[in-house]
Amino acid sequence: MRALLCKAWGPPESLVVEEVADLQAKPGEVVIDVHAAGVNFPDTLIIEKKYQFVPELPFSPGGEVAGVVRSVGDGVTHVRVGDRVIGSMSWGGYAEQAIAQAQRVIPIPGEMPFDVASAFVLAYGTSLYALKDRAKLQAGETLLVLGAAGGVGTAAIEIAKAMGARVIAAASTDDKLALCRSVGADDTINYASEDLRARIKELTGGKGPEVIYDPVGGEYTEPALRSIGWDGRHLVIGFAGGQIPRIPLNLCLLKSASLVGVFWGAFLQRDAAQTRQHLSDLFALYGSGKVKPPVTRSYKLAEAPEALRDVMERRVKGKVVVLPRE
Numbered sequence: 001m002r003a004l005l006c007k008a009w010g011p012p013e014s015l016v017v018e019e020v021a022d023l024q025a026k027p028g029e030v031v032i033d034v035h036a037a038g039v040n041f042p043d044t045l046i047i048e049k050k051y052q053f054v055p056e057l058p059f060s061p062g063g064e065v066a067g068v069v070r071s072v073g074d075g076v077t078h079v080r081v082g083d084r085v086i087g088s089m090s091w092g093g094y095a096e097q098a099i100a101q102a103q104r105v106i107p108i109p110g111e112m113p114f115d116v117a118s119a120f121v122l123a124y125g126t127s128l129y130a131l132k133d134r135a136k137l138q139a140g141e142t143l144l145v146l147g148a149a150g151g152v153g154t155a156a157i158e159i160a161k162a163m164g165a166r167v168i169a170a171a172s173t174d175d176k177l178a179l180c181r182s183v184g185a186d187d188t189i190n191y192a193s194e195d196l197r198a199r200i201k202e203l204t205g206g207k208g209p210e211v212i213y214d215p216v217g218g219e220y221t222e223p224a225l226r227s228i229g230w231d232g233r234h235l236v237i238g239f240a241g242g243q244i245p246r247i248p249l250n251l252c253l254l255k256s257a258s259l260v261g262v263f264w265g266a267f268l269q270r271d272a273a274q275t276r277q278h279l280s281d282l283f284a285l286y287g288s289g290k291v292k293p294p295v296t297r298s299y300k301l302a303e304a305p306e307a308l309r310d311v312m313e314r315r316v317k318g319k320v321v322v323l324p325r326e
Contacts, residue, residue, distance in 0.1 A: 001020060001095060001096040003020045003060045003096065004061070011048065012309045025072055029076070030087065030105045032065055032097065033068045033097060033325075034098050035068065037098075038062075038093075038120075040123070041238060041311055044308050044311055044312045046090075052265070055091050059091050060095045060098075061094055062098070063089055064119075066084075066086050066115075067084075069081050069082060069105075078102070079105055079107060085106060094322055094324065095324060104268065106276065112286065116292065119320075123154075123319060124155045124291065125268075126152050131163065131235075132278075134233075134262050139163060141209075142167075142204060142209040143213060145157055145168070145170065146212070147170075147216040148180045149180055149317050153171070157185050161184040169185035169187070170190075171191070172192045177189075182294075196220065197223045208228050209229055210229050211232065212232065212235060214234060215237035217238065221234075221245040225247065230255055231256050235262050236259060236261050237262050247259065294318030296320060298322070299323070300326050301324045307320055
């Protein structure tokens, strides 16, 4: 099979496509013929040895795939050869075959295309876990989403709207904000051309948002936190802006606010039953039409380094995917 390999730590341009041996399922594992692999910001970190998990070289990046079950190991009973599934893993997805632990493989609805399915797990799983479990977002509350046009941002908008919240989307271009409105954002802020704090104050009548969804970090975290409402929850999703901000903790004290960490990858490993329930809830939302990943571009396997570079440079709107078999 063909796989995109990271053979030395470095930028996307150092990755290479090579022929490697077919995968074999061990007990408790599932091998998937990959038809689509979601591209996510952690993929850009793992190839440069900047992520929480460090694989042995060489390896293929890619943490979520959709495809058809090729083989199953001993003890696997909930999926069979030929089933259409989503699989999640820490790495290994940018290849014609991927291997996943059985508990991280689930069947997908028959009407869900592979590209949409591959863009579903990480972004929507992260956002549901963040909003439902960590923030306990309530109907009628206001959610501010930073970096709102990215994969997790658009997922957060759709899920929050399904939960009955009002959503303010913040992004860096009017084109990105148009996408945010198309997936349900009630109001928008262009933080490249508008004063973020002033605009938040205007849109919330001075109260501030109850919840902030922050996958960006960098220069936008502190002004957003300064604007948070009383008893607010600031969700720390990631640092796509490239810098981990240093936060004056008195900002939390003054608003009786909370900084809330969101590490969905660890949650997956710690609570498989709740993870399955979350994905079941997400499939129900998809079936009802309330959520649908906006897949804006696909890349062939040899183009996957370009996809990673586009994510790193924040040129991506919505979700993008790699199609290893095209």
